[in-house]
Amino acid sequence: xxxxxxxxxxxxxxxxxxxxxxxxxxxxxxxxxxxxxxxxxxxxxxxxxxxxxxxxxxxxxxxxxxxxxxxxxxxxxxxxxxxxxxxxxxxxxxxxxxxxxxxxxxxxxxxxxx
Amino acid sequence: xxxxxxxxxxxxxxxxxxxxxxxxxxxxxxxxxxxxxxxxxxxxxxxxxxxxxxxxxxxxxxxxxxxxxxxxxxxxxxxxxxxxxxxxxxxxxxxxxxxxxxxxxxxxxxxxxxxx
Numbered sequence: 001x002x003x004x005x006x007x008x009x010x011x012x013x014x015x016x017x018x019x020x021x022x023x024x025x026x027x028x029x030x031x032x033x034x035x036x037x038x039x040x041x042x043x044x045x046x047x048x049x050x051x052x053x054x055x056x057x058x059x060x061x062x063x064x065x066x067x068x069x070x071x072x073x074x075x076x077x078x079x080x081x082x083x084x085x086x087x088x089x090x091x092x093x094x095x096x097x098x099x100x101x102x103x104x105x106x107x108x109x110x111x112x113x114x
Numbered sequence: 115x116x117x118x119x120x121x122x123x124x125x126x127x128x129x130x131x132x133x134x135x136x137x138x139x140x141x142x143x144x145x146x147x148x149x150x151x152x153x154x155x156x157x158x159x160x161x162x163x164x165x166x167x168x169x170x171x172x173x174x175x176x177x178x179x180x181x182x183x184x185x186x187x188x189x190x191x192x193x194x195x196x197x198x199x200x201x202x203x204x205x206x207x208x209x210x211x212x213x214x215x216x217x218x219x220x221x222x223x224x225x226x227x228x229x230x
Contacts, residue, residue: 033218042120042205042222043159056217091159093218101147101209103218105159 004106006092012112013082020078021109025094032075033103034067035091043091049075050097082113116141118208120221127196128229134181135191135224137206146210148182148189151220154202162204165189196228 005024013019025032030051035043046065047057051072064082069075079086089110093103117140127133139148150162165173165182173180177197181190193200206221 031216035220040203040223040225042220045217045219048217050216093159095218101216102149102161102164103207103209104161105151107158 006106023075023092029094031095033093037089087113118221122224124225126227137189143210149207150191151205152202
């Protein structure tokens with residue numbers, strides 16, 4: 001098991017373009033989280049899944065953001081019509097329903113909107 | 115709603131000394147976990163230590179220990195014999211087990227600098 005994997009690691013896009021990020025959680029982890037982090041700040045909750053069900057979505061998330069987790073495995077986060085304010089690190093984490101519930105983080109995708 | 119508050123945006127400590135980072139939280143749940151995560155500069159977030167709310171004994175991991183005060187909803191992290199590699203952002207985090215809500219909530223973090 002290589003841990004939580006995120007792709008791409010870096011993304012530069014022009015304002016108005018759509019971007020999609022992928023997260024591959026640790027196998028058999030049924031919970032998957034997406035966070036957004038700006039420089040010097042704590043992770044800001046975006047959404048989370050238990051298996052394929054999206055159980056909660058932050059009210060901070062505009063309609064331009066959507067996330068999916070088909071078949072309860074990998075997840076994608078799409079941002080439509082990107083804005084400069086979307087520039088941030090997007091973190092994915094996964095955890096098991098049982099045991100210690102520790103969340104394991106990926107290395108993140110750094111998005112820069114120009 | 116659950117909230118996590120870290121009141122110290124930045125702290126510094128001399129190498130080999132001890133430092134304590136503060137965290138308070140608010141919840142109506144009775145069953146939950148608390149965590150301290152470390153995020154070194156430009157590196158991945160990793161778990162430092164965890165505490166189950168039902169355990170009265172404070173968790174310890176080598177040089178890291180917590181002071182968990184459930185009634186006061188306080189969860190501080192003590193780092194003993196600080197090392198240069200401890201320089202990082204430290205985040206306090208909380209997850210409850212009420213109903214179907216398993217959201218992991220973070221504080222805003224404390225930037226710890228260990229000085230030689």
